[in-house]
Amino acid sequence: MGTFTPSSEAASLTRAPHIQRSSTPVTVRLSDFAGVPNIPDNDPNASPRGCVIRFHLDEHVHTDIVAHSVDSFPARTAEGFVEFLNALIATDFKGPHPNAIEQYLGGHPAALAFVQAPKPFPTSFAKESFFAVSAFKFTNAKGVSQFGRYRILPVADNEYLDDSAAAAKTPDYLFDELKERIGKGPVKFRIVIQLAKEGDITDDATVRWPEDRPQLTLGEVSLTAIAADNPAEQQRLIFDPIPRVDGVEASADPLFEPRANVYLLAGRRRRVSGTTVG
Numbered sequence: 001m002g003t004f005t006p007s008s009e010a011a012s013l014t015r016a017p018h019i020q021r022s023s024t025p026v027t028v029r030l031s032d033f034a035g036v037p038n039i040p041d042n043d044p045n046a047s048p049r050g051c052v053i054r055f056h057l058d059e060h061v062h063t064d065i066v067a068h069s070v071d072s073f074p075a076r077t078a079e080g081f082v083e084f085l086n087a088l089i090a091t092d093f094k095g096p097h098p099n100a101i102e103q104y105l106g107g108h109p110a111a112l113a114f115v116q117a118p119k120p121f122p123t124s125f126a127k128e129s130f131f132a133v134s135a136f137k138f139t140n141a142k143g144v145s146q147f148g149r150y151r152i153l154p155v156a157d158n159e160y161l162d163d164s165a166a167a168a169k170t171p172d173y174l175f176d177e178l179k180e181r182i183g184k185g186p187v188k189f190r191i192v193i194q195l196a197k198e199g200d201i202t203d204d205a206t207v208r209w210p211e212d213r214p215q216l217t218l219g220e221v222s223l224t225a226i227a228a229d230n231p232a233e234q235q236r237l238i239f240d241p242i243p244r245v246d247g248v249e250a251s252a253d254p255l256f257e258p259r260a261n262v263y264l265l266a267g268r269r270r271r272v273s274g275t276t277v278g
């Protein structure tokens with residue numbers, strides 16, 4: 001739990017309510033891979049890790065940024081993502097090559113790039129970067145719109161472990177470290193927007209923009225405490241990748257709608273049964 005404070009340049013990009021206020025309360029959820037609840041923090045499959053920032057704008061009014069620790073996604077559409085998952089499910093990792101996933105990756109370069117992207121173990125959640133991957137359309141008070149992509153960057157800088165150091169860690173090393181760290185002082189992230197240039201593709205999460213695109217600092221999140229009712233909150237929270245707030249819109253990226261639907265479905269099941277899907 002903590003607060004978001006906008007930067008002085010944020011209003012040039014968006015008229016969103018949390019940019020017009022001096023500070024806004026936030027809830028941040030940090031997670032191992034796609035919210036899978038019991039995966040050990042030091043499991044090689046626990047990445048990409050997740051970071052969701054919920055801005056509390058009013059009672060029962062909020063907007064979220066859902067981000068993960070790899071700046072790409074394996075498929076352009078939900079159908080493509082299901083194909084990727086089905087290839088993984090069909091793979092006999094001990095069987096002959098090329099197996100199902102190797103065959104799939106051979107014909108899908110974006111999925112191959114995602115699988116091959118480095119996913120090192122962070123020393124701390126406070127030292128990891130997160131990316132919302134899809135593009136958003138930001139509109140300022142003058143009605144000027146620009147496309148951009150969120151990055152959530154640690155003020156404490158990135159720091160990673162090598163595989164053998166990670167293997168020696170405890171299964172909860174990241175969550176334990178976070179509790180200890182936040183007891184000593186605030187955990188801070190900068191929210192930065194990578195701005196699109198005229199002509200950049202804004203509706204395809206598998207296409208990255210060149211690294212030299214300008215970056216605007218939207219503001220800083222400062223986290224000061226773990227939620228008092230943390231386990232109950234985790235069962236209750238349902239995040240939404242679509243901002244649904246004036247001044248920030250989802251782009252035409254086809255991942256947005258199916259994600260919003262599936263997160264709602266998964267969250268409702270979790271509220272009822274105390275379990276998760278995904």
Ligand code: HEM
Nearest residue numbers: 029031034035050051066067068073078132266267276278
């Ligand atoms: C069509 C594509 C996608 C599908 C079908 C999908 C599916 C899911 C599902 C089922 C969950 C679990 C939700 C829950 O239990 O509440 C989840 C969580 C999550 N997804 Fe995705 N996802 C997709 C794309 C993405 C992308 C592009 C990102 C990158 C930003 C992403 C980041 C996350 C994160 C960070 C979580 C954990 C959220 C939390 O803390 O509750 N997902 N996803």
